[in-house]
Amino acid sequence: MKSSVLLEVRDVAREFDVSKPWLNRVIEGQPKSILKAVDGVSFTINRGETLSLVGESGCGKSTIARVVCGLYPPTRGAVIFDGVDIAKASVNEQQQLRKRFQMIFQDPYASLNPRWRVGKIIAEPLVSHGIMTDKAEIKKRVDQLLTQVGLSPQDQEKFPHEFSGGQRQRISIARALSSNPEFLVCDEPTSALDVSVQAQILNLMKDLQREFGLTYLFISHNLAVVSHISTRVGVMYLGRLVEMADTKTIFNRPLHPYTQMLLSAIPDLRMTGKQRTPVAGEVPNPLNPPSGCTFHPRCPYANDRCKLEAPKMMVANDGSMVSCHAVEEKRIPIKLVA
Amino acid sequence: MNTPLLEVRNLRVQFPTRRGLLTAVDDVSLTIAPGEVLGVVGESGAGKSLTGAAIIGLLEPPGRIESGEILLNGRRIDNLSPEEFRKIRGREIGAIFQDPLTSLNPLYTIGRQITETILTHLNVTPDEAKQRAIDLLNEVGIPAADKRIDHYPHQFSGGMRQRVVISLALAAQPKLIIADEPTTALDVSIQAQIITLLKKLCREHGTSVMLVTHDMGVIAETADRVAVMYAGRIAEIGPVAEVIHHPQHPYTVGLMGAIPNLGEEVERLTQIDGSMPRLNAIPAGCAFNPRCTRKGEIGARCTTERPSLMNAGKTQAACWLYSEGVATNTTNTPQSVAA
Incomplete structure (x- = not known):
């Protein structure tokens, strides 16, 4: 019997060395500088659900996506896919696992090889994983994939520049689906697109999920898009997960002060005239994050404990998680949004 | 004024x-x-x-x-x-x-x-x-x-x-x-x-x-x-609350429905099929006509004659739905999308 958890991210951290060159460091007497892009993030994704990670630029959401896909090895922690620790698996096992997850990137202009025809782009995972070798068989599969994403089979003879942004993103999706994956990591798949095209892509992603039982890890900075597509949402700030809950809970009853701030910062399309709680300040430099809870300089509820002690993740009965001293001590009035 | x-x-x-x-x-x-x-x-x-x-x-x-x-x-x-x-x-x-x-x-x-x-x-x-x-x-x-x-x-x-x-x-x-x-x-x-x-x-x-x-x-x-604006032309212009809550031009209606909104659960977003025409291939008549879901209501006019801004509800829309002859049609105007 398969467990319901498809992917587990366990205490993952990823650091980048952003020091100056060795000679400069010696001359200027400076230590190495390490950027903690992701610092101790844990979560699980169940089969068939869409988990979204949101946050502002530099919060580490794209780094997580890349660690999950194996594009960056984690500095600490483990990514466990269907019970197998990816880092510890043998080369053979890793190859088997790779077929089962794929990635869709943000910029459909940069993620397709401009000198390859669309048919070859889509067939690449089939060929490199050795799933199909027969040319006629591959062509049939590409035809089928193009139809599934709403393009025409004739399009495989064309080059990427002949397509618009939305169509290119459809090609990216077709390529990602070619090896029949169970799990797709989507890093801002619609943020380069116009709203009407974004709606087409979001609808397509939902349809494909229903049809093939796909599981998505969806990375976005757009809360409205996230509220539309997700089953559960995780909010990140400066490399840490601050809150995670199912979509309804997080949008109707956000607990963490940062989540509350993010939600009140979105321009209100319905023009209900609700008062914003403007939050002062900006995201601090991740090279030199604040002590204790990294949100405390901007947090209206911060006290001395928040400045000293980093809050632990608290898990409630329903599986929702929040990491905040003020929530733990019940210092925050619960805000009902919408 | x-x-x-x-x-x-x-x-x-x-x-x-x-x-x-x-x-x-x-x-x-x-x-x-x-x-x-x-x-x-x-x-x-x-x-x-x-x-x-x-x-x-x-x-x-x-x-x-x-x-x-x-x-x-x-x-x-x-x-x-x-x-x-x-x-x-x-x-x-x-x-x-x-x-x-x-x-x-x-x-x-x-x-x-x-x-x-x-x-x-x-x-x-x-x-x-x-x-x-x-x-x-x-x-x-x-x-x-x-x-x-x-x-x-x-x-x-x-x-x-x-x-x-x-x-x-x-x-x-x-x-x-x-x-x-x-x-x-x-x-x-x-x-x-x-x-x-x-x-x-x-x-x-x-x-x-x-x-x-x-x-x-x-x-x-x-x-x-x-x-x-759509394809270099103004599709609709009016007070912001009217355009958002009671859009009149089919493009504005589609656009408003395509924007996911917080706190609203919709299974599918409204989808405007196709994409905006390239500048060297703007269709004759209304530039939106190949993607418009309501052009059948008007007949050939949408594909031959370009509409100018006409009074539509409390806004102005460049759409033949609102010209004098078909004014009766506006009873089934699109409902408020964002309200």
Whole structure:
């Protein structure tokens, strides 16, 4: 019997060395500088659900996506896919696992090889994983994939520049689906697109999920898009997960002060005239994050404990998680949004 | 009815290219009243930024104003020489662009850039100009403005830089500001700060703003009226609450339904099939007709004759659904999407 958890991210951290060159460091007497892009993030994704990670630029959401896909090895922690620790698996096992997850990137202009025809782009995972070798068989599969994403089979003879942004993103999706994956990591798949095209892509992603039982890890900075597509949402700030809950809970009853701030910062399309709680300040430099809870300089509820002690993740009965001293001590009035 | 501060009449912007003449802005007319914020919204390539660039005289060649008039306070400004226009730009029309890093000179301190603008346009001494620059930086919420004035653009964060750009746009007290995607490069929490600031300053100074953006949410928060552009033309224009809650043009209806909204559960978003036509292949008649779900109601007119703006509900829409002959059809106008 398969467990319901498809992917587990366990205490993952990823650091980048952003020091100056060795000679400069010696001359200027400076230590190495390490950027903690992701610092101790844990979560699980169940089969068939869409988990979204949101946050502002530099919060580490794209780094997580890349660690999950194996594009960056984690500095600490483990990514466990269907019970197998990816880092510890043998080369053979890793190859088997790779077929089962794929990635869709943000910029459909940069993620397709401009000198390859669309048919070859889509067939690449089939060929490199050795799933199909027969040319006629591959062509049939590409035809089928193009139809599934709403393009025409004739399009495989064309080059990427002949397509618009939305169509290119459809090609990216077709390529990602070619090896029949169970799990797709989507890093801002619609943020380069116009709203009407974004709606087409979001609808397509939902349809494909229903049809093939796909599981998505969806990375976005757009809360409205996230509220539309997700089953559960995780909010990140400066490399840490601050809150995670199912979509309804997080949008109707956000607990963490940062989540509350993010939600009140979105321009209100319905023009209900609700008062914003403007939050002062900006995201601090991740090279030199604040002590204790990294949100405390901007947090209206911060006290001395928040400045000293980093809050632990608290898990409630329903599986929702929040990491905040003020929530733990019940210092925050619960805000009902919408 | 006030006389408008800015009036654009039948503006047409064209680009001669090797493949022929492209009309990027096609017969656009709009007015902005003193103190009013007009939002201009549309998808990429709709001509919204070019309309702004034409008003402020910054069309990049080979782009040119083919026909039409632009009047600022009743005076034609579209036919001014570059030298004459330079006196207006900054003094009477300020500009805020999307990327604050490219609109500031990286080699000069921000103080020098602001005082330069003030000295060029206003009759003040250098000391007064510097004091005014510090006041402006204080006003836009830059802490320790008297020290920060000697810093270079790279020493500021994105949100702070955009504040500097706003202070630069306000430096010579213009009556109109063209803000082209002023918050697009910023994170949501910073975007909220900048919108609040822009609204407050324009109210205090009585400045009119033409706010060009693709983000309907920003428009809803900021603008008094909104013009929705499609393929170089205005599809619908009207008070912002009307356009958002009771859109009339089929394109606006689709656009509003395509925007996912917080706290609303919809299984599928409204989808406008296809994409905006390329400038060299704009269909005859209404530019939206190949994607329109309601063109069957009108007959051949949509594909042959271009609609001009007609009264539709409380807004104006360029759609044959609202012409006199088919006025009875409007009983089944699209319902409010965002309400």
